[in-house]
Amino acid sequence: MNSGLENKLEMALADLPRVPLGWLNTPLEPLPRFSATLGGPPIWIKRDDLTGLAFGGNKTRMLEYSLAEGVKRGADTVISGAAVQSNYCRQLAAACAKLGLELHLLLRTEREIDKTAITGNNLIQRLLGARVTVLPDNDRDKQQAAIAAKAEELRAAGRNVYVPRQADTVDLDVIAYVQTALEVVRQCREQEIVPRQMYVCAADTTQAGLVLGLKAVGSPLQVRGINPSFKDGNEEHMAQMANQAAERLNLVECASARKRREEDVAFLTAADFHNDDSFVGERYCVPTPEGLSALRLLAQQEGILTDPVYTSKALAALMAHIRSGALPAHEPVIFVHTGGAPALFGYTDDIVASLQ
Numbered sequence: 001m002n003s004g005l006e007n008k009l010e011m012a013l014a015d016l017p018r019v020p021l022g023w024l025n026t027p028l029e030p031l032p033r034f035s036a037t038l039g040g041p042p043i044w045i046k047r048d049d050l051t052g053l054a055f056g057g058n059k060t061r062m063l064e065y066s067l068a069e070g071v072k073r074g075a076d077t078v079i080s081g082a083a084v085q086s087n088y089c090r091q092l093a094a095a096c097a098k099l100g101l102e103l104h105l106l107l108r109t110e111r112e113i114d115k116t117a118i119t120g121n122n123l124i125q126r127l128l129g130a131r132v133t134v135l136p137d138n139d140r141d142k143q144q145a146a147i148a149a150k151a152e153e154l155r156a157a158g159r160n161v162y163v164p165r166q167a168d169t170v171d172l173d174v175i176a177y178v179q180t181a182l183e184v185v186r187q188c189r190e191q192e193i194v195p196r197q198m199y200v201c202a203a204d205t206t207q208a209g210l211v212l213g214l215k216a217v218g219s220p221l222q223v224r225g226i227n228p229s230f231k232d233g234n235e236e237h238m239a240q241m242a243n244q245a246a247e248r249l250n251l252v253e254c255a256s257a258r259k260r261r262e263e264d265v266a267f268l269t270a271a272d273f274h275n276d277d278s279f280v281g282e283r284y285c286v287p288t289p290e291g292l293s294a295l296r297l298l299a300q301q302e303g304i305l306t307d308p309v310y311t312s313k314a315l316a317a318l319m320a321h322i323r324s325g326a327l328p329a330h331e332p333v334i335f336v337h338t339g340g341a342p343a344l345f346g347y348t349d350d351i352v353a354s355l356q
């Protein structure tokens with residue numbers, strides 16, 4: 001571990017524009033009862049479900065950087081879209097309320113019930129003042145086209161529109177998790193633990209940032225990303241986003257200035273990413289029996305709530321790996337809790353059925 005590298009990274013992060021939205025740093029806590037029940041290694045949980053901003057989650061950290069860019073560009077209006085029960089959209093709605101930005105959300109229906117039910121995140125984002133349109137199709141291309149058309153329409157009406165998470169800004173979301181990696185490395189040192197594995201529910205920016213941050217400070221911690229949906233070239237995409245973030249933070253120059261003079265060197269490649277989609281179950285947004293069982297166990301042993309779509313599936317992966325003996329029994333392991341519990345209310349039928 002190299003605190004010179006940590007200080008350099010901290011300074012690079014401090015140079016970027018950021019709007020304060022979250023309650024940071026989040027705790028890194030032991031899970032003694034949960035760990036004992038599993039009979040495996042001591043599990044520590046990074047509480048990014050406690051980042052603040054209307055029930056917290058990983059996106060609060062990202063919005064600090066990505067909305068700072070919107071504010072810098074003079075935006076008065078934000079447009080975005082994801083699934084109806086998206087945690088990102090709920091946290092974005094809270095951030096826009098706090099910053100006085102008008103928010104338009106164009107949402108996909110992943111399930112039949114999403115077409116009509118106003119509950120969970122879809123209730124909260126409306127309460128926070130977002131103007132919500134539920135699109136008729138579950139089609140990502142049509143959704144992107146609808147977002148572009150809405151942006152055009154509002155710009156023509158004189159609004160200054162910012163659409164976050166575009167190709168030129170997505171690395172700002174990645175950078176938020178570079179920051180988290182640095183936070184975790186320092187917290188492990190304070191707690192005097194030396195974990196080698198970090199489990200996290202991750203589809204793109206979260207894992208890209210964690211892997212980049214750990215590499216930037218020379219940490220041997222390995223990130224085990226558990227994908228909430230079936231991946232398609234995910235590691236390539238993560239490496240590309242992480243390299244874009246590394247450029248913005250000037251890490252590429254620091255790490256390989258000499259090599260770069262000779263050839264074009266990427267800071268990270270797809271081989272640096274381990275992302276597993278074998279715990280998705282039927283598909284994205286459909287809970288699994290293993291996930292719901294993990295959700296109940298953590299809730300009933302530690303009083304901590306996960307969610308049915310993201311974090312419970314990652315927790316199920318961690319439990320499966322402990323039970324199969326894949327993780328050494330005495331080496332601490334970290335579980336990054338990325339939030340999402342408000343979606344519990346969007347899945348009450350599945351959850352009630354799992355309690356029978």
Ligand SMILES: Cc1ncc(COP(=O)(O)O)c(C=O)c1O
Pocket residue numbers: 057058086087088201202203204205206207307310311338339340
């Ligand atoms: C609770 C939760 N965990 C994890 C993720 C995955 O984050 P990312 O897409 O940055 O990997 C999401 C994404 O929306 C989420 O809502």
